Amino acid sequence: MAMLDANLHPAHAHKPTQFQTLTVVSVVLALVNMTWGLIDTRMVDGAFVWMKPLKFSLSFILLFATLALVEKRLSERLRSGWLMLLIGWVMAAAFLSEMAYMMYQAARAEASHFNLSTPFNEFMYTVVMATGAVVLVACVGLIGWLVKRDRNAALTPTLRESIWLGFLLSFALTMIVAGYLSGTGGHHVGLHPEGAATFPLVGWSGVTGDLRPAHFFSLHAMQLVPLFALWVERRNFANPVKAIRLFAFGYAGLTLVVFAIALAGLPLIPLG
Amino acid sequence: MTPGDYFSFAGAAAMTGWVILILGPRRFWWLNAVPLWIIPCLISALYAVLVLRWLSSAEGGFDSLETVASLFENEWALLAGWIHFLAFDLFVGAVMALRMDRVGVGRLVQAPILAATLMLGPLGFLIAALTELGLRLRYLPLQTPNLRGVNHGNA
Numbered sequence: 104m105a106m107l108d109a110n111l112h113p114a115h116a117h118k119p120t121q122f123q124t125l126t127v128v129s130v131v132l133a134l135v136n137m138t139w140g141l142i143d144t145r146m147v148d149g150a151f152v153w154m155k156p157l158k159f160s161l162s163f164i165l166l167f168a169t170l171a172l173v174e175k176r177l178s179e180r181l182r183s184g185w186l187m188l189l190i191g192w193v194m195a196a197a198f199l200s201e202m203a204y205m206m207y208q209a210a211r212a213e214a215s216h217f218n219l220s221t222p223f224n225e226f227m228y229t230v231v232m233a234t235g236a237v238v239l240v241a242c243v244g245l246i247g248w249l250v251k252r253d254r255n256a257a258l259t260p261t262l263r264e265s266i267w268l269g270f271l272l273s274f275a276l277t278m279i280v281a282g283y284l285s286g287t288g289g290h291h292v293g294l295h296p297e298g299a300a301t302f303p304l305v306g307w308s309g310v311t312g313d314l315r316p317a318h319f320f321s322l323h324a325m326q327l328v329p330l331f332a333l334w335v336e337r338r339n340f341a342n343p344v345k346a347i348r349l350f351a352f353g354y355a356g357l358t359l360v361v362f363a364i365a366l367a368g369l370p371l372i373p374l375g
Numbered sequence: 376m377t378p379g380d381y382f383s384f385a386g387a388a389a390m391t392g393w394v395i396l397i398l399g400p401r402r403f404w405w406l407n408a409v410p411l412w413i414i415p416c417l418i419s420a421l422y423a424v425l426v427l428r429w430l431s432s433a434e435g436g437f438d439s440l441e442t443v444a445s446l447f448e449n450e451w452a453l454l455a456g457w458i459h460f461l462a463f464d465l466f467v468g469a470v471m472a473l474r475m476d477r478v479g480v481g482r483l484v485q486a487p488i489l490a491a492t493l494m495l496g497p498l499g500f501l502i503a504a505l506t507e508l509g510l511r512l513r514y515l516p517l518q519t520p521n522l523r524g525v526n527h528g529n530a
Contacts, residue, residue, distance in 0.1 A: 128506055199486075
């Protein structure tokens with residue numbers, strides 16, 4: 104029963120890194136939430152209760168997988184130093200408490216965000232969830248800065264610049280968009296009638312302003328800017344670093360436009 | 376002793392095991408043995424004597440949901456069923472904790488998974504098991520060499 108044996112042969116034992124482990128835990132939580140979705144038809148605020156934890160776990164897979172890929176290319180000194188260990192711990196604590204609370208609230212068919220109905224719910228949303236969210240994006244920004252400074256990282260100048268700018272944008276844009284979002288009473292701008300058209304899976308409103316698309320674009324700058332850099336590296340650009348900077352600038356502008364569309368009370372794409 | 380006394384005793388014993396498992400150090404083999412072997416065996420022994428003494432006097436059976444429900448109308452059978460949870464959940468939690476140590480899952484990540492095993496047994500087990508499987512699929516060998524001899528005892 105070798106598969107059941109927890110003894111690892113020393114010759115094969117390579118300890119997974121923190122972000123590799125967190126990636127796997129996110130995948131597991133996504134699978135658990137998908138399985139939950141097979142049987143639970145309860146709704147909260149017009150969406151299936153398990154939809155939010157599912158979407159967050161999918162987003163966490165992207166976050167931690169990206170960080171695991173970046174971590175692998177850092178210099179040995181930085182990778183095994185106390186700072187990366189601390190960042191991993193802080194992000195793990197924020198990720199796990201956010202997911203635990205969202206799944207707990209979903210199981211009770213209660214909202215986890217914007218829910219101030221009891222002192223406990225209010226504490227969890229305004230303190231635990233808010234701190235967790237800020238900590239997560241701040242750590243992304245910090246890792247971006249470390250990548251920029253780590254001279255011995257196994258990264259081309261193009262990739263290094265894209266990771267720095269992408270991570271910085273994820274931090275800065277999310278602070279703007281989600282900071283504004285958390286100060287409002289909910290993600291819709293204007294009235295989204297029950298049962299009105301929404302985007303598939305993500306559930307963004309197709310009839311009125313919705314702040315979540317801008318939140319989505321701001322969070323995922325950290326994937327899209329480096330992906331653009333990978334594409335740039337395969338074509339012979341005269342000045343690839345400048346191309347990255349232009350792309351990052353344009354991406355930030357696009358995100359702010361999406362944000363402005365929502366603030367104007369308009370859907371990203373009118374549906375129905 | 377009333378069923379309530381046994382309930383409190385078994386609950387306190389199980390919680391001691393969980394606190395050691397979630398918060399305690401893993402450096403000492405004798406401390407690891409407390410939630411893994413000592414407390415589960417203690418609670419299992421209590422289960423064994425309760426079942427041997429009381430099960431024959433309870434109504435019901437195991438063949439349908441209705442007969443199981445009538446079985447648990449007996450207070451002693453209900454107590455035995457609850458103690459069964461306590462013993463097995465703790466043992467499973469301790470086994471999965473040591474397995475997660477082996478595949479390199481940190482204590483911070485283990486804590487909520489073990490807490491889920493404490494509160495909702497199979498849900499926590501599922502998360503722990505899939506986490507180990509995922510790490511093995513992606514980063515570690517799925518099949519370890521058939522370990523005969525020296526390594527076999529290091530459960």
